Amino acid sequence: xxxxxxxxxxxxxxxxxxxxxxxxxxxxxxxxxxxxxxxxxxxxxxxxxxxxxxxxxxxxxxxxxxxxxxxxxxxxxxxxxxxxxxxxxxxxxxxxxxxxxxxxxxxxxxxxxxxxxxxxxxxxxxxxxxxxxxxxxxxxxxxxxxxxxxxxxxxxxxxxxxxxxxxxxxxxxxxxxxxxxxxxxxxxxxxxxxxxxxxxxxxxxxxxxxxxxxxxxxxxxxxxxxxxxxxxxxxxxxxxxxxxxxxxxxxxxxxxxxxxxxxxxxxxxxxxxxxxxxxxxxxxxxxxxxxxxxxxxxxxxxxxxxxxxxxxxxxxxxxxxxxxxxxxxxxxxxxxxxxxxxxxxxxxxxxxxxxxxxxxxxxxxxxxxxxxxxxxxxxxxxxxxxxxxxxxxxxxxxxxxxxxxxxxxxxxxxxxxxxxxxxxxxxxxxxxxxxxxxxxxxxxxxxxxxxxxxxxxxxxxxxxxxxxxxxxxxxxxxxxxxxxxxxxxxxxxxxxxxxxxxxxxxxxxxxxxxxxxxxxxxxxxxxxxxxxxxxxxxxxxxxxxxxxxxx
Amino acid sequence: xxxxxxxxxxxxxxxxxxxxxxxxxxxxxxxxxxxxxxxxxxxxxxxxxxxxxxxxxxxxxxxxxxxxxxxxxxxxxxxxxxxxxxxxxxxxxxxxxxxxxxxxxxxxxxxxxxxxxxxxxxxxxxxxxxxxxxxxxxxxxxxxxxxxxxxxxxxxxxxxxxxxxxxxxxxxxxxxxxxxxxxxxxxxxxxxxxxxxxxxxxxxxxxxxxxxxxxxxxxxxxxxxxxxxxxxxxxxxxxxxxxxxxxxxxxxxxxxxxxxxxxxxxxxxxxxxxxxxxxxxxxxxxxxxxxxxxxxxxxxxxxxxxxxxxxxxxxxxxxxxxxxxxxxxxxxxxxxxxxxxxxxxxxxxxxxxxxxxxxxxxxxx
Numbered sequence: 001x002x003x004x005x006x007x008x009x010x011x012x013x014x015x016x017x018x019x020x021x022x023x024x025x026x027x028x029x030x031x032x033x034x035x036x037x038x039x040x041x042x043x044x045x046x047x048x049x050x051x052x053x054x055x056x057x058x059x060x061x062x063x064x065x066x067x068x069x070x071x072x073x074x075x076x077x078x079x080x081x082x083x084x085x086x087x088x089x090x091x092x093x094x095x096x097x098x099x100x101x102x103x104x105x106x107x108x109x110x111x112x113x114x115x116x117x118x119x120x121x122x123x124x125x126x127x128x129x130x131x132x133x134x135x136x137x138x139x140x141x142x143x144x145x146x147x148x149x150x151x152x153x154x155x156x157x158x159x160x161x162x163x164x165x166x167x168x169x170x171x172x173x174x175x176x177x178x179x180x181x182x183x184x185x186x187x188x189x190x191x192x193x194x195x196x197x198x199x200x201x202x203x204x205x206x207x208x209x210x211x212x213x214x215x216x217x218x219x220x221x222x223x224x225x226x227x228x229x230x231x232x233x234x235x236x237x238x239x240x241x242x243x244x245x246x247x248x249x250x251x252x253x254x255x256x257x258x259x260x261x262x263x264x265x266x267x268x269x270x271x272x273x274x275x276x277x278x279x280x281x282x283x284x285x286x287x288x289x290x291x292x293x294x295x296x297x298x299x300x301x302x303x304x305x306x307x308x309x310x311x312x313x314x315x316x317x318x319x320x321x322x323x324x325x326x327x328x329x330x331x332x333x334x335x336x337x338x339x340x341x342x343x344x345x346x347x348x349x350x351x352x353x354x355x356x357x358x359x360x361x362x363x364x365x366x367x368x369x370x371x372x373x374x375x376x377x378x379x380x381x382x383x384x385x386x387x388x389x390x391x392x393x394x395x396x397x398x399x400x401x402x403x404x405x406x407x408x409x410x411x412x413x414x415x416x417x418x419x420x421x422x423x424x425x426x427x428x429x430x431x432x433x434x435x436x437x438x439x440x441x442x443x444x445x446x447x448x449x450x451x452x453x454x455x456x457x458x459x460x461x462x463x464x465x466x467x468x469x470x471x472x473x474x475x476x477x478x479x480x481x482x483x484x485x486x487x488x489x490x491x492x493x494x495x496x497x498x499x500x501x502x503x504x505x506x507x508x509x510x511x512x513x514x515x516x517x518x519x520x521x522x523x524x525x526x527x528x529x530x531x532x533x534x535x536x537x538x539x540x541x542x543x544x545x546x547x548x549x550x551x
Numbered sequence: 552x553x554x555x556x557x558x559x560x561x562x563x564x565x566x567x568x569x570x571x572x573x574x575x576x577x578x579x580x581x582x583x584x585x586x587x588x589x590x591x592x593x594x595x596x597x598x599x600x601x602x603x604x605x606x607x608x609x610x611x612x613x614x615x616x617x618x619x620x621x622x623x624x625x626x627x628x629x630x631x632x633x634x635x636x637x638x639x640x641x642x643x644x645x646x647x648x649x650x651x652x653x654x655x656x657x658x659x660x661x662x663x664x665x666x667x668x669x670x671x672x673x674x675x676x677x678x679x680x681x682x683x684x685x686x687x688x689x690x691x692x693x694x695x696x697x698x699x700x701x702x703x704x705x706x707x708x709x710x711x712x713x714x715x716x717x718x719x720x721x722x723x724x725x726x727x728x729x730x731x732x733x734x735x736x737x738x739x740x741x742x743x744x745x746x747x748x749x750x751x752x753x754x755x756x757x758x759x760x761x762x763x764x765x766x767x768x769x770x771x772x773x774x775x776x777x778x779x780x781x782x783x784x785x786x787x788x789x790x791x792x793x794x795x796x797x798x799x800x801x802x803x804x805x806x807x808x809x810x811x812x813x814x815x816x817x818x819x820x821x822x823x824x825x826x827x828x829x830x831x832x833x834x835x836x837x838x839x840x841x842x843x844x845x846x847x848x849x850x851x852x853x854x855x856x857x858x859x860x861x862x863x864x865x866x867x868x869x870x871x872x873x874x875x876x877x878x879x880x881x882x883x884x885x886x887x888x889x890x891x892x893x894x895x896x897x898x899x900x901x902x903x904x905x906x907x908x909x910x911x912x913x914x915x916x
Binding site: 034109112113116117120121122123207210211214215216222226228229230231232233310334335336396399400403404407408414493494496497498499505508509511512513514515516519 | 612613614630631632634639641642643741743744777784788793796811867907914
């Protein structure tokens with residue numbers, strides 16, 4: 001019986017495992033191997049030497065510090081906002097939810113420029129003196145990642161059964177006690193999941209650290225980029241990559257511990273948001289604060305995109321930058337119009353989304369089935385952690401690894417069109433898995449057993465028991481995957497085809513050229529990217545199951 | 552059970568909708584029709600010579616029209632692949648030297664050139680070179696691996712209109728930049744994170760000597776010089792001439808003043824021609840290319856009058872072929888240094904690690 005179950009488990013996991021091995025394990029180990037082998041023989045001492053450099057310690061310390069600070073703030077602000085946006089009913093909440101995904105797709109360099117325009121002494125927030133400080137970096141990281149907490153905690157909170165909380169309140173518990181003893185334990189898996197993803201995103205952030213920190217600070221990720229592309233010191237890069245992998249491992253073990261609850265089963269009901277009450281004021285306040293913080297840099301962007309320079313150098317308001325998007329930039333700076341780049345981006349994003357949903361869905365199913373033995377449970381949790389690794393590893397290592405390992409025989413995929421969406425799907429995969437797992441794990445296994453005893457096959461059981469519950473989180477995950485793909489630049493820039501660029505690639509190119517029209521077009525392109533993702537999210541949120549039935 | 556059924560129906564319908572949506576606008580799904588695109592635009596001849604793969608950095612861009620005419624003139628199908636910035640491109644070429652990613656590479660510059668040449672990335676090719684090209688050959692490339700394609704100078708730029716308004720004389724030399732008169736007015740890019748930033752560091756090394764530049768940089772930083780990550784945020788955020796910043800001196804290019812015209816026949820910024828470092832970009836046939844003839848045809852094409860003429864507008868660099876006409880604004884406002892600073896590429900390659908290390912230590916203090 002156990003052997004058969006394990007075989008079934010293996011069959012479901014085969015596809016995701018094969019993909020991860022070919023497109024992640026192989027390239028990354030290829031790059032690390034290049035670093036360890038010097039002149040044909042293994043050189044471990046050389047790699048160890050990198051660990052003793054004071055520069056390595058400094059970089060590691062800053063990475064851990066900034067990622068921890070940003071994760072704590074993201075969770076601290078994200079949980080109340082998730083409550084407001086997913087449990088309370090007020091006009092426009094769907095719009096706000098969609099808008100909160102916008103930072104996720106904005107190109108780093110655009111956000112960096114928008115932040116700095118606010119923070120420089122002559123900017124709106126210049127008085128705070130934050131330009132080039134480490135707090136500016138943390139603020140930037142929170143800007144990008146708070147929505148991860150909001151969306152994944154919100155998706156889990158939305159359908160949480162309120163009756164246990166009401167019962168506790170009826171028995172005399174204060175709201176704080178209810179939250180601590182009833183709500184929080186049910187949400188803990190989702191919160192820990194979201195926090196671990198945010199931490200990994202922050203720890204591998206690259207551009208934002210350098211732009212906002214003015215080169216005073218360096219993260220492991222930016223150091224790997226520098227060692228690999230500028231110095232071609234593969235030994236140092238390999239040592240740092242190993243450091244990244246170790247850190248991810250520690251984090252995963254830690255998160256696994258924190259996530260574990262005695263009984264993961266959670267009773268769920270149809271989402272029934274209620275009107276806000278006076279007692280909700282602090283949470284509404286936190287939401288307003290976060291929205292303001294997100295809106296400010298985006299506002300700068302929008303304002304900049306609407307400013308046009310006239311022939312005499314005067315700045316006026318106008319839509320010229322948007323009109324220019326269908327052309328090829330001032331002096332034909334672009335090979336293709338921005339509109340075409342947007343269509344490339346959308347096509348790739350659709351592919352990346354279904355790839356990550358397919359892989360992530362299979363994986364989530366595998367890791368959440370109730371284990372019958374210790375060994376089985378261990379296999380599942382190792383699998384679960386394994387697929388988080390792509391988040392914690394440098395895009396440079398992966399991009400370079402693709403080129404040096406996927407270069408012969410059937411694996412000569414350097415030319416393949418599948419590579420870009422697949423690389424993006426790998427980045428989105430952990431988000432998909434982390435969004436689905438807490439909810440799937442919360443389904444009482446007896447429901448599946450009941451379905452089975454009523455004659456449902458395994459597929460039918462998934463359709464009738466799992467799918468209705470997981471539908472909203474699945475949409476949330478799809479949204480994430482889509483947004484990740486639309487905004488992805490790191491891996492894409494190593495695989496891009498200049499005649500078929502994505503929108504972020506075009507925006508980078510426009511920002512890299514002098515001339516006010518190019519700058520305006522870059523901002524307008526970013527606004528279009530933001531609007532696109534918000535619109536897609538609004539539509540996606542409409543696709544929902546009307547009745548969740550008795551579950 | 553009754554309550555569950557409608558749910559299933561709705562979700563399967565939505566799933567089917569999703570699948571339809573996916574197959575409708577997927578990139579992979581439409582592979583067949585996009586693959587036929589080149590042949591329909593280039594005519595039957597386009598695949599006669601096979602495919603030639605051009606590997607570049609991510610700033611490479613030429614008008615579609617030029618690419619189409621290359622394909623119809625030579626019979627090759629041109630496929631482009633970008634591998635990150637110039638540093639990333641060179642690193643990947645070196646790592647893949649045994650099994651190249653393409654047939655021909657464009658975008659290795661004079662600061663990375665000797666690394667690629669020493670690693671045996673390229674195979675010699677000297678076609679029929681037009682006049683003017685030889686002047687830009689990479690010193691040390693004795694076999695003729697690399698063919699110069701374009702050039703440009705990284706120079707300190709000043710916002711002349713800002714200095715006029717303040718009634719101040721703009722700086723002119725490296726020494727002026729450490730004059731307290733210009734305190735807190737200069738913004739430059741990181742040598743470790745930006746190509747113009749590295750070029751500026753090399754210019755100071757060339758000007759102040761291998762033992763003198765550290766002291767110069769100390770003074771530069773003591774005079775309130777700001778170091779940004781990249782050209783974008785230096786030029787558009789901190790520079791008064793590019794955005795709403797408060798620093799009127801910035802490290803940029805000799806072509807930049809052509810983009811700040813004031814509409815009255817002038818420009819509001821100027822390049823300081825005593826502070827320039829010359830950057831040259833090369834193309835070369837890759838060793839082990841599957842299509843070496845096609846690769847040579849691409850090198851020749853990059854030196855053709857049509858491509859050379861398009862370089863300023865498409866890639867913001869100057870042509871290397873003599874007498875190539877420049878755009879009007881470039882001819883009037885992009886003043887060029889007669890004697891830019893240079894450093895032997897072999898020396899750059901040898902000392903890059905050490906210089907950048909020393910520079911990082913100075914800046915992060």
